[in-house]
Amino acid sequence: MAKKKEKVEEKLGRKEYEQELKRLHVELVKLQQWVVAKGLKVCVIFEGRDGAGKGGTIKAITERVSPRVFRVVALPAPTEREKTQMYGQRYLQHMPAAGEIVIFDRSWYNRAGVERVMGFCSEEQAHKFLNVVPLFEKMIVESGVILIKYWLEVSAQEQQRRLEERIHDGRKIWKLSPMDLKSFTRWDDYTRARDDMFAASDSSWAPWYMARSEDKRRVRLNIISHLLAQVPYDDITKDQKIELPKRGKIGRYKAAPYPFRMVEERF
Template identity: 85%
Template sequence: MTKSKKKAAANEATEQERFGRKEYESELKRLHVELVKVQQWVVEKGLRVCIVFEGRDGAGKGGTIKAITERVSPRVFRVVALPAPTDREKTQMYAQRYLTHLPAAGEVVIFDRSWYNRAGVERVMGFCTEDQSRKFLAVTPLLEKLMVESGIILLKYWLEVSADEQTRRLQDRIKDGRKLWKLSPMDLKSYARWDDYTRARDEMFAASDTSWAPWYMARSEDKRRVRLNIISHLLKQIPYKDLTHEQKVALPKRGKIGKYKAAPYPFKMVEERF
Protein backbone atom coordinates (compact mmCIF):
# COMPACT_ATOMS: atom_id res chain seq x y z
CA MET A 1 0.00 0.00 0.00
CA THR A 2 1.38 3.41 -0.99
CA LYS A 3 1.91 6.21 1.53
CA SER A 4 -0.99 8.22 0.09
CA LYS A 5 -3.34 5.22 0.29
CA LYS A 6 -2.32 4.54 3.89
CA LYS A 7 -3.04 8.15 4.78
CA ALA A 8 -6.42 8.00 3.03
CA ALA A 9 -7.28 4.78 4.85
CA ALA A 10 -6.27 6.31 8.17
CA ASN A 11 -8.43 9.38 7.49
CA GLU A 12 -11.37 7.14 6.54
CA ALA A 13 -10.98 5.13 9.73
CA THR A 14 -10.87 8.32 11.76
CA GLU A 15 -14.06 9.55 10.11
CA GLN A 16 -15.80 6.27 10.90
CA GLU A 17 -14.77 6.60 14.54
CA ARG A 18 -16.22 10.09 14.86
CA PHE A 19 -19.32 10.54 16.96
CA GLY A 20 -22.58 10.80 15.08
CA ARG A 21 -24.48 14.05 15.60
CA LYS A 22 -27.57 12.49 17.23
CA GLU A 23 -25.50 10.43 19.65
CA TYR A 24 -23.34 13.44 20.43
CA GLU A 25 -26.27 15.79 21.07
CA SER A 26 -28.01 13.23 23.26
CA GLU A 27 -24.95 12.70 25.43
CA LEU A 28 -24.16 16.43 25.53
CA LYS A 29 -27.70 17.17 26.73
CA ARG A 30 -27.26 14.69 29.59
CA LEU A 31 -23.95 16.28 30.57
CA HIS A 32 -25.44 19.77 30.38
CA VAL A 33 -28.02 18.74 32.98
CA GLU A 34 -25.15 17.73 35.26
CA LEU A 35 -23.34 21.02 34.63
CA VAL A 36 -26.47 22.88 35.75
CA LYS A 37 -26.37 20.84 38.97
CA VAL A 38 -22.71 21.77 39.40
CA GLN A 39 -23.61 25.41 38.85
CA GLN A 40 -26.22 25.34 41.60
CA TRP A 41 -23.83 23.56 43.96
CA VAL A 42 -21.02 26.04 43.28
CA VAL A 43 -23.32 28.97 44.03
CA GLU A 44 -24.89 27.33 47.08
CA LYS A 45 -21.54 26.38 48.65
CA GLY A 46 -19.57 29.41 47.50
CA LEU A 47 -17.01 27.29 45.66
CA ARG A 48 -14.29 28.79 43.49
CA VAL A 49 -13.36 26.86 40.35
CA CYS A 50 -10.66 27.80 37.84
CA ILE A 51 -10.32 25.85 34.58
CA VAL A 52 -7.36 26.41 32.24
CA PHE A 53 -7.42 25.37 28.58
CA GLU A 54 -4.21 25.21 26.58
CA GLY A 55 -3.25 23.61 23.27
CA ARG A 56 -2.03 24.39 19.80
CA ASP A 57 -3.96 26.61 17.41
CA GLY A 58 -6.88 24.59 16.06
CA ALA A 59 -6.89 22.10 18.93
CA GLY A 60 -10.54 22.87 19.73
CA LYS A 61 -10.28 24.96 22.89
CA GLY A 62 -12.96 27.45 21.88
CA GLY A 63 -15.47 24.79 20.82
CA THR A 64 -14.91 22.84 24.02
CA ILE A 65 -15.40 25.93 26.16
CA LYS A 66 -18.58 26.77 24.25
CA ALA A 67 -19.89 23.24 24.84
CA ILE A 68 -19.30 23.69 28.57
CA THR A 69 -20.89 27.11 28.87
CA GLU A 70 -23.78 27.15 26.38
CA ARG A 71 -26.41 25.95 28.89
CA VAL A 72 -25.21 27.57 32.11
CA SER A 73 -25.28 31.13 33.41
CA PRO A 74 -22.53 33.50 32.24
CA ARG A 75 -22.77 35.10 35.69
CA VAL A 76 -21.45 31.87 37.20
CA PHE A 77 -19.38 30.41 34.35
CA ARG A 78 -17.14 33.26 33.23
CA VAL A 79 -14.80 32.91 30.24
CA VAL A 80 -11.53 34.86 30.22
CA ALA A 81 -9.65 35.27 26.94
CA LEU A 82 -7.17 38.08 27.43
CA PRO A 83 -5.71 40.03 24.49
CA ALA A 84 -2.05 40.95 24.18
CA PRO A 85 -0.85 42.88 27.25
CA THR A 86 -1.03 46.66 27.21
CA ASP A 87 2.07 48.82 27.66
CA ARG A 88 1.12 49.24 31.32
CA GLU A 89 0.57 45.51 31.85
CA LYS A 90 3.98 44.79 30.36
CA THR A 91 5.54 46.67 33.30
CA GLN A 92 3.63 44.66 35.92
CA MET A 93 4.49 41.35 37.51
CA TYR A 94 3.80 38.83 34.75
CA ALA A 95 0.91 36.96 36.39
CA GLN A 96 -0.72 40.12 37.74
CA ARG A 97 -3.24 40.61 34.95
CA TYR A 98 -4.41 37.01 35.29
CA LEU A 99 -4.77 37.09 39.06
CA THR A 100 -7.47 39.77 38.89
CA HIS A 101 -9.68 37.32 36.96
CA LEU A 102 -9.47 34.42 39.43
CA PRO A 103 -12.87 33.28 40.73
CA ALA A 104 -14.68 34.69 43.74
CA ALA A 105 -17.15 32.59 45.76
CA GLY A 106 -19.82 31.02 43.55
CA GLU A 107 -17.88 31.38 40.30
CA VAL A 108 -16.35 29.11 37.69
CA VAL A 109 -13.71 30.93 35.64
CA ILE A 110 -12.51 29.37 32.38
CA PHE A 111 -9.27 30.63 30.86
CA ASP A 112 -9.10 30.31 27.07
CA ARG A 113 -5.30 30.35 27.18
CA SER A 114 -3.77 31.52 30.42
CA TRP A 115 -0.59 32.49 32.20
CA TYR A 116 0.98 29.54 30.37
CA ASN A 117 1.32 31.79 27.31
CA ARG A 118 4.76 32.55 28.70
CA ALA A 119 5.73 28.90 28.41
CA GLY A 120 4.20 28.55 24.94
CA VAL A 121 3.55 31.19 22.33
CA GLU A 122 5.62 33.92 24.02
CA ARG A 123 8.62 31.63 24.30
CA VAL A 124 8.35 30.10 20.83
CA MET A 125 7.66 33.36 19.01
CA GLY A 126 10.29 35.36 20.91
CA PHE A 127 7.97 37.64 22.92
CA CYS A 128 9.93 36.79 26.04
CA THR A 129 13.48 35.63 26.67
CA GLU A 130 14.49 32.07 27.50
CA ASP A 131 15.48 33.29 30.94
CA GLN A 132 12.04 34.84 31.51
CA SER A 133 10.35 31.60 30.45
CA ARG A 134 12.55 29.47 32.71
CA LYS A 135 11.88 31.73 35.70
CA PHE A 136 8.15 31.58 34.96
CA LEU A 137 8.20 27.78 34.96
CA ALA A 138 10.15 27.77 38.21
CA VAL A 139 7.67 29.92 40.15
CA THR A 140 4.36 28.86 38.58
CA PRO A 141 3.98 25.65 40.65
CA LEU A 142 4.36 27.78 43.79
CA LEU A 143 1.76 30.26 42.56
CA GLU A 144 -0.66 27.45 41.78
CA LYS A 145 -0.04 25.87 45.16
CA LEU A 146 -1.02 29.18 46.74
CA MET A 147 -4.21 29.19 44.64
CA VAL A 148 -5.13 25.63 45.59
CA GLU A 149 -4.35 26.13 49.28
CA SER A 150 -6.60 29.21 49.26
CA GLY A 151 -9.49 26.90 48.30
CA ILE A 152 -9.59 27.25 44.51
CA ILE A 153 -10.35 24.08 42.55
CA LEU A 154 -7.78 24.34 39.73
CA LEU A 155 -8.11 22.18 36.61
CA LYS A 156 -5.62 22.36 33.74
CA TYR A 157 -6.42 20.80 30.36
CA TRP A 158 -4.16 20.40 27.34
CA LEU A 159 -5.94 19.56 24.07
CA GLU A 160 -3.65 17.43 21.91
CA VAL A 161 -4.19 17.46 18.14
CA SER A 162 -2.08 15.87 15.40
CA ALA A 163 -0.23 17.86 12.75
CA ASP A 164 -2.50 16.57 9.97
CA GLU A 165 -5.69 17.40 11.85
CA GLN A 166 -4.39 20.85 12.76
CA THR A 167 -3.66 21.51 9.08
CA ARG A 168 -7.16 20.38 8.09
CA ARG A 169 -8.80 22.64 10.67
CA LEU A 170 -6.74 25.71 9.82
CA GLN A 171 -7.42 25.21 6.11
CA ASP A 172 -11.11 24.94 6.96
CA ARG A 173 -10.92 28.31 8.68
CA ILE A 174 -9.38 29.85 5.57
CA LYS A 175 -12.17 28.49 3.35
CA ASP A 176 -15.09 29.24 5.70
CA GLY A 177 -15.97 32.92 6.04
CA ARG A 178 -17.65 32.18 9.39
CA LYS A 179 -14.36 30.95 10.84
CA LEU A 180 -11.87 33.30 9.20
CA TRP A 181 -11.83 35.56 12.27
CA LYS A 182 -10.32 32.68 14.24
CA LEU A 183 -7.18 32.74 12.09
CA SER A 184 -4.77 35.47 13.17
CA PRO A 185 -1.42 36.40 11.60
CA MET A 186 0.22 34.89 14.68
CA ASP A 187 -1.54 31.57 14.00
CA LEU A 188 0.03 31.48 10.54
CA LYS A 189 3.49 32.24 11.91
CA SER A 190 3.10 29.65 14.65
CA TYR A 191 2.00 26.97 12.18
CA ALA A 192 5.56 26.53 10.90
CA ARG A 193 6.97 25.95 14.41
CA TRP A 194 5.48 22.55 15.25
CA ASP A 195 8.61 21.03 16.82
CA ASP A 196 9.38 24.20 18.76
CA TYR A 197 5.89 24.10 20.28
CA THR A 198 6.25 20.40 21.07
CA ARG A 199 9.50 21.04 22.91
CA ALA A 200 7.96 23.99 24.80
CA ARG A 201 4.94 21.86 25.71
CA ASP A 202 7.11 19.03 27.06
CA GLU A 203 9.20 21.40 29.19
CA MET A 204 6.03 23.06 30.48
CA PHE A 205 4.62 19.70 31.54
CA ALA A 206 7.87 18.67 33.21
CA ALA A 207 7.96 21.87 35.27
CA SER A 208 4.29 22.39 36.15
CA ASP A 209 2.60 18.97 36.29
CA THR A 210 2.31 18.79 40.08
CA SER A 211 0.31 16.73 42.55
CA TRP A 212 -1.70 19.81 43.58
CA ALA A 213 -2.25 21.12 40.02
CA PRO A 214 -1.78 18.28 37.51
CA TRP A 215 -2.12 18.60 33.76
CA TYR A 216 -4.80 16.53 32.04
CA MET A 217 -4.24 15.78 28.35
CA ALA A 218 -7.23 15.14 26.09
CA ARG A 219 -6.97 13.73 22.57
CA SER A 220 -8.67 16.21 20.27
CA GLU A 221 -8.78 14.48 16.88
CA ASP A 222 -12.58 14.29 17.13
CA LYS A 223 -14.09 17.54 18.40
CA ARG A 224 -17.28 15.90 19.61
CA ARG A 225 -15.48 13.21 21.56
CA VAL A 226 -13.07 15.61 23.25
CA ARG A 227 -15.91 17.86 24.38
CA LEU A 228 -17.80 14.98 25.94
CA ASN A 229 -14.64 13.53 27.48
CA ILE A 230 -13.58 16.80 29.08
CA ILE A 231 -17.02 17.63 30.47
CA SER A 232 -17.31 14.11 31.88
CA HIS A 233 -13.88 14.46 33.46
CA LEU A 234 -14.41 17.87 35.03
CA LEU A 235 -17.72 16.74 36.54
CA LYS A 236 -15.74 14.13 38.45
CA GLN A 237 -13.26 16.74 39.71
CA ILE A 238 -15.92 18.89 41.40
CA PRO A 239 -17.77 16.97 44.12
CA TYR A 240 -21.40 18.10 44.01
CA LYS A 241 -24.89 17.09 45.03
CA ASP A 242 -28.13 17.47 43.13
CA LEU A 243 -30.07 20.38 44.56
CA THR A 244 -32.64 20.45 41.76
CA HIS A 245 -34.95 17.96 43.52
CA GLU A 246 -35.31 20.48 46.34
CA GLN A 247 -36.75 23.06 43.95
CA LYS A 248 -40.37 22.48 42.96
CA VAL A 249 -40.98 24.82 40.06
CA ALA A 250 -44.48 25.58 38.76
CA LEU A 251 -45.88 28.45 36.76
CA PRO A 252 -48.04 30.79 38.84
CA LYS A 253 -51.63 31.48 37.87
CA ARG A 254 -51.78 34.20 35.25
CA GLY A 255 -54.31 37.01 35.46
CA LYS A 256 -56.92 37.52 32.81
CA ILE A 257 -55.49 38.66 29.50
CA GLY A 258 -57.22 41.42 27.57
CA LYS A 259 -58.10 43.91 30.29
CA TYR A 260 -55.46 46.23 28.89
CA LYS A 261 -55.69 47.19 25.24
CA ALA A 262 -52.28 47.69 23.64
CA ALA A 263 -51.74 51.13 22.12
CA PRO A 264 -51.58 51.29 18.31
CA TYR A 265 -47.91 52.27 18.38
CA PRO A 266 -46.34 52.58 14.89
CA PHE A 267 -43.66 49.92 15.38
CA LYS A 268 -40.88 49.67 12.82
CA MET A 269 -41.32 45.99 12.03
CA VAL A 270 -38.51 43.67 11.00
CA GLU A 271 -39.04 42.46 7.46
CA GLU A 272 -40.16 38.82 7.47
CA ARG A 273 -37.95 37.46 4.71
CA PHE A 274 -37.97 33.90 5.99
Protein backbone atom coordinates in the same frame (compact mmCIF):
# COMPACT_ATOMS: atom_id res chain seq x y z
CA MET B 1 5.42 -10.14 7.40
CA ALA B 2 2.97 -7.35 6.68
CA LYS B 3 2.65 -4.64 9.30
CA LYS B 4 -0.60 -4.60 11.20
CA LYS B 5 -2.62 -1.52 10.34
CA GLU B 6 -3.45 0.80 13.19
CA LYS B 7 -7.11 0.93 14.08
CA VAL B 8 -8.66 4.23 13.02
CA GLU B 9 -11.23 5.44 15.53
CA GLU B 10 -14.55 6.16 13.89
CA LYS B 11 -15.87 9.68 14.29
CA LEU B 12 -18.69 10.01 16.78
CA GLY B 13 -22.06 10.45 15.06
CA ARG B 14 -24.04 13.66 15.51
CA LYS B 15 -27.11 11.94 16.99
CA GLU B 16 -25.13 10.07 19.63
CA TYR B 17 -23.13 13.21 20.37
CA GLU B 18 -26.18 15.42 20.84
CA GLN B 19 -27.92 12.88 23.07
CA GLU B 20 -24.92 12.56 25.38
CA LEU B 21 -24.25 16.31 25.33
CA LYS B 22 -27.83 16.98 26.42
CA ARG B 23 -27.38 14.63 29.37
CA LEU B 24 -24.09 16.29 30.33
CA HIS B 25 -25.64 19.75 30.05
CA VAL B 26 -28.18 18.73 32.68
CA GLU B 27 -25.31 17.69 34.95
CA LEU B 28 -23.50 21.00 34.33
CA VAL B 29 -26.61 22.85 35.48
CA LYS B 30 -26.61 20.75 38.66
CA LEU B 31 -22.94 21.59 39.14
CA GLN B 32 -23.71 25.27 38.61
CA GLN B 33 -26.42 25.26 41.29
CA TRP B 34 -24.11 23.42 43.69
CA VAL B 35 -21.21 25.84 43.17
CA VAL B 36 -23.48 28.82 43.84
CA ALA B 37 -25.12 27.24 46.89
CA LYS B 38 -21.83 26.17 48.46
CA GLY B 39 -19.83 29.24 47.46
CA LEU B 40 -17.20 27.23 45.63
CA LYS B 41 -14.48 28.83 43.51
CA VAL B 42 -13.50 26.91 40.37
CA CYS B 43 -10.88 27.88 37.79
CA VAL B 44 -10.52 25.87 34.57
CA ILE B 45 -7.60 26.47 32.20
CA PHE B 46 -7.61 25.46 28.54
CA GLU B 47 -4.33 25.29 26.66
CA GLY B 48 -3.30 23.39 23.56
CA ARG B 49 -2.21 23.51 19.94
CA ASP B 50 -3.70 26.04 17.56
CA GLY B 51 -6.77 24.44 16.03
CA ALA B 52 -7.05 21.82 18.77
CA GLY B 53 -10.65 22.78 19.56
CA LYS B 54 -10.38 24.82 22.75
CA GLY B 55 -13.02 27.34 21.71
CA GLY B 56 -15.54 24.71 20.62
CA THR B 57 -15.05 22.76 23.84
CA ILE B 58 -15.53 25.86 25.97
CA LYS B 59 -18.68 26.71 24.01
CA ALA B 60 -20.03 23.20 24.56
CA ILE B 61 -19.47 23.62 28.32
CA THR B 62 -21.09 27.04 28.60
CA GLU B 63 -23.97 27.07 26.10
CA ARG B 64 -26.63 25.89 28.61
CA VAL B 65 -25.44 27.51 31.84
CA SER B 66 -25.49 31.03 33.24
CA PRO B 67 -22.73 33.39 32.06
CA ARG B 68 -22.92 35.00 35.50
CA VAL B 69 -21.66 31.77 37.05
CA PHE B 70 -19.57 30.34 34.18
CA ARG B 71 -17.34 33.25 33.14
CA VAL B 72 -15.08 32.83 30.11
CA VAL B 73 -11.86 34.85 30.08
CA ALA B 74 -10.00 35.21 26.78
CA LEU B 75 -7.51 38.03 27.20
CA PRO B 76 -6.03 39.88 24.21
CA ALA B 77 -2.33 40.64 23.86
CA PRO B 78 -1.06 42.65 26.86
CA THR B 79 -1.13 46.43 26.66
CA GLU B 80 2.02 48.46 27.05
CA ARG B 81 1.08 49.10 30.68
CA GLU B 82 0.41 45.41 31.34
CA LYS B 83 3.81 44.52 29.90
CA THR B 84 5.40 46.46 32.76
CA GLN B 85 3.35 44.69 35.45
CA MET B 86 4.35 41.63 37.41
CA TYR B 87 3.79 38.69 35.10
CA GLY B 88 0.48 37.03 35.88
CA GLN B 89 -0.98 40.17 37.45
CA ARG B 90 -3.56 40.70 34.71
CA TYR B 91 -4.88 37.15 35.18
CA LEU B 92 -5.36 37.41 38.94
CA GLN B 93 -8.10 40.03 38.65
CA HIS B 94 -10.23 37.49 36.75
CA MET B 95 -9.94 34.69 39.30
CA PRO B 96 -13.27 33.35 40.63
CA ALA B 97 -15.06 34.67 43.67
CA ALA B 98 -17.40 32.45 45.69
CA GLY B 99 -20.08 30.87 43.51
CA GLU B 100 -18.18 31.29 40.24
CA ILE B 101 -16.55 29.05 37.65
CA VAL B 102 -13.98 30.89 35.55
CA ILE B 103 -12.75 29.34 32.31
CA PHE B 104 -9.51 30.68 30.84
CA ASP B 105 -9.22 30.34 27.05
CA ARG B 106 -5.44 30.42 27.29
CA SER B 107 -3.87 31.61 30.49
CA TRP B 108 -0.64 32.58 32.20
CA TYR B 109 0.89 29.63 30.35
CA ASN B 110 1.24 31.91 27.33
CA ARG B 111 4.70 32.61 28.73
CA ALA B 112 5.67 28.94 28.51
CA GLY B 113 4.18 28.57 25.02
CA VAL B 114 3.58 31.25 22.41
CA GLU B 115 5.69 33.93 24.13
CA ARG B 116 8.67 31.62 24.41
CA VAL B 117 8.39 30.07 20.95
CA MET B 118 7.70 33.34 19.12
CA GLY B 119 10.37 35.32 20.99
CA PHE B 120 8.07 37.63 22.94
CA CYS B 121 9.99 36.81 26.09
CA SER B 122 13.57 35.76 26.71
CA GLU B 123 14.65 32.24 27.62
CA GLU B 124 15.58 33.57 31.04
CA GLN B 125 12.05 34.94 31.54
CA ALA B 126 10.53 31.65 30.41
CA HIS B 127 12.71 29.62 32.80
CA LYS B 128 11.91 31.96 35.70
CA PHE B 129 8.20 31.51 34.95
CA LEU B 130 8.51 27.72 34.90
CA ASN B 131 10.33 27.80 38.24
CA VAL B 132 7.75 30.02 39.89
CA VAL B 133 4.44 28.79 38.41
CA PRO B 134 4.06 25.73 40.72
CA LEU B 135 4.27 28.04 43.76
CA PHE B 136 1.95 30.54 42.10
CA GLU B 137 -0.63 27.81 41.57
CA LYS B 138 -0.15 26.46 45.07
CA MET B 139 -1.04 29.91 46.38
CA ILE B 140 -4.19 29.85 44.23
CA VAL B 141 -5.22 26.38 45.41
CA GLU B 142 -4.50 27.13 49.07
CA SER B 143 -6.77 30.19 48.81
CA GLY B 144 -9.65 27.77 48.19
CA VAL B 145 -9.77 27.71 44.39
CA ILE B 146 -10.33 24.38 42.63
CA LEU B 147 -7.81 24.62 39.76
CA ILE B 148 -8.20 22.31 36.76
CA LYS B 149 -5.81 22.42 33.78
CA TYR B 150 -6.50 20.90 30.36
CA TRP B 151 -4.21 20.53 27.36
CA LEU B 152 -5.85 19.67 24.02
CA GLU B 153 -3.55 17.76 21.69
CA VAL B 154 -4.11 17.33 17.96
CA SER B 155 -1.98 15.76 15.22
CA ALA B 156 -0.08 17.87 12.73
CA GLN B 157 -2.24 16.55 9.89
CA GLU B 158 -5.53 17.37 11.61
CA GLN B 159 -4.26 20.77 12.68
CA GLN B 160 -3.40 21.61 9.09
CA ARG B 161 -6.82 20.47 7.88
CA ARG B 162 -8.60 22.63 10.44
CA LEU B 163 -6.49 25.72 9.76
CA GLU B 164 -7.05 25.35 6.01
CA GLU B 165 -10.77 25.01 6.69
CA ARG B 166 -10.72 28.34 8.51
CA ILE B 167 -9.19 30.02 5.45
CA HIS B 168 -12.06 28.91 3.22
CA ASP B 169 -14.96 29.31 5.66
CA GLY B 170 -16.20 32.85 6.16
CA ARG B 171 -17.67 31.87 9.53
CA LYS B 172 -14.28 30.77 10.84
CA ILE B 173 -11.80 33.14 9.19
CA TRP B 174 -11.75 35.31 12.34
CA LYS B 175 -10.22 32.37 14.22
CA LEU B 176 -7.12 32.46 12.02
CA SER B 177 -4.79 35.14 13.34
CA PRO B 178 -1.44 36.23 11.88
CA MET B 179 0.12 34.54 14.92
CA ASP B 180 -1.48 31.22 13.94
CA LEU B 181 0.17 31.44 10.52
CA LYS B 182 3.58 32.18 12.04
CA SER B 183 3.17 29.43 14.62
CA PHE B 184 2.22 26.87 11.98
CA THR B 185 5.86 26.42 10.89
CA ARG B 186 7.12 25.73 14.43
CA TRP B 187 5.52 22.44 15.38
CA ASP B 188 8.61 20.94 17.00
CA ASP B 189 9.37 24.15 18.90
CA TYR B 190 5.89 24.06 20.41
CA THR B 191 6.26 20.37 21.25
CA ARG B 192 9.51 21.07 23.08
CA ALA B 193 7.98 24.03 24.93
CA ARG B 194 4.94 21.92 25.86
CA ASP B 195 7.11 19.15 27.28
CA ASP B 196 9.16 21.63 29.33
CA MET B 197 5.93 23.14 30.63
CA PHE B 198 4.53 19.76 31.67
CA ALA B 199 7.77 18.78 33.40
CA ALA B 200 7.87 22.01 35.40
CA SER B 201 4.21 22.59 36.25
CA ASP B 202 2.51 19.20 36.59
CA SER B 203 2.06 19.11 40.37
CA SER B 204 -0.01 17.14 42.84
CA TRP B 205 -2.05 20.26 43.66
CA ALA B 206 -2.48 21.39 40.03
CA PRO B 207 -1.96 18.47 37.63
CA TRP B 208 -2.28 18.66 33.86
CA TYR B 209 -4.89 16.60 32.02
CA MET B 210 -4.31 15.92 28.32
CA ALA B 211 -7.16 15.20 25.92
CA ARG B 212 -6.81 13.95 22.34
CA SER B 213 -8.93 16.12 20.05
CA GLU B 214 -8.80 14.41 16.67
CA ASP B 215 -12.57 14.04 17.00
CA LYS B 216 -14.05 17.32 18.22
CA ARG B 217 -17.27 15.73 19.42
CA ARG B 218 -15.51 13.07 21.46
CA VAL B 219 -13.12 15.50 23.12
CA ARG B 220 -15.98 17.78 24.17
CA LEU B 221 -17.87 14.94 25.80
CA ASN B 222 -14.72 13.53 27.41
CA ILE B 223 -13.69 16.85 28.92
CA ILE B 224 -17.16 17.74 30.21
CA SER B 225 -17.45 14.30 31.80
CA HIS B 226 -14.00 14.66 33.34
CA LEU B 227 -14.72 18.19 34.58
CA LEU B 228 -17.89 17.03 36.33
CA ALA B 229 -15.86 14.37 38.14
CA GLN B 230 -13.36 16.93 39.47
CA VAL B 231 -15.93 18.87 41.50
CA PRO B 232 -18.10 16.58 43.65
CA TYR B 233 -21.68 17.90 43.60
CA ASP B 234 -25.24 16.91 44.34
CA ASP B 235 -28.57 17.79 42.74
CA ILE B 236 -29.93 20.34 45.21
CA THR B 237 -33.14 20.78 43.22
CA LYS B 238 -34.17 17.10 43.11
CA ASP B 239 -36.60 17.45 46.03
CA GLN B 240 -38.00 20.80 44.94
CA LYS B 241 -41.34 20.85 43.18
CA ILE B 242 -41.49 23.81 40.82
CA GLU B 243 -44.83 24.98 39.41
CA LEU B 244 -45.87 28.11 37.57
CA PRO B 245 -48.11 30.39 39.64
CA LYS B 246 -51.59 31.23 38.41
CA ARG B 247 -51.56 34.02 35.89
CA GLY B 248 -53.79 37.03 36.47
CA LYS B 249 -56.43 38.11 34.02
CA ILE B 250 -55.13 39.20 30.63
CA GLY B 251 -56.66 41.94 28.48
CA ARG B 252 -57.55 44.58 31.06
CA TYR B 253 -54.83 46.82 29.65
CA LYS B 254 -54.94 47.71 25.98
CA ALA B 255 -51.43 47.76 24.60
CA ALA B 256 -50.23 50.73 22.59
CA PRO B 257 -49.63 50.22 18.85
CA TYR B 258 -46.32 48.63 17.97
CA PRO B 259 -43.51 51.13 17.24
CA PHE B 260 -42.97 51.91 13.57
CA ARG B 261 -39.36 50.70 13.52
CA MET B 262 -40.14 47.01 13.11
CA VAL B 263 -37.59 44.44 11.99
CA GLU B 264 -38.39 43.43 8.42
CA GLU B 265 -39.79 39.89 8.33
CA ARG B 266 -37.81 38.21 5.55
CA PHE B 267 -38.22 34.62 6.68
